[in-house]
Amino acid sequence: MASETRTVGERGQVTIPKELRERLGIMGGDEVVVREEDGRVIIEQMTVRERLAEGYRARAGRDSQLEREMADVSAEADDDLGDAPEW
Known part of the structure; x- marks a missing residue:
């Protein structure tokens, strides 16, 4: 998947692209781990x-x-x- 630019909402929310969610099996209500690593924001499945x-x-x-x-x-x-x- 090519990279996509997303806009961070006022409350800090970012939408994970549908294609990526489907490929990784991330569904609404699932929890993800958000962490910082070397100045980058990493979002991972649990x-x-x-x-x-x-x-x-x-x-x-x-x-x-x-x-x-x-x-x-x-x-x-x-x-x-x-x-x-x-x-």
Whole structure:
């Protein structure tokens, strides 16, 4: 892809060219890493490790919520049905 000139908006925003976003699989809502290196602004996709960590954190939050919901349901079942018999 040839280089393209982009204008920085008043709030510091720059649009990544559509062709580049499509080729790299960057979609709306995705996070990118912005850093400075040797006087240049570098925009990078999050690494696989960062994406995995983010996914695991989100899953842990959902799992914790599910655990709380199941504990409530289990307690309610114990109240209604009593303890399971010992075999």
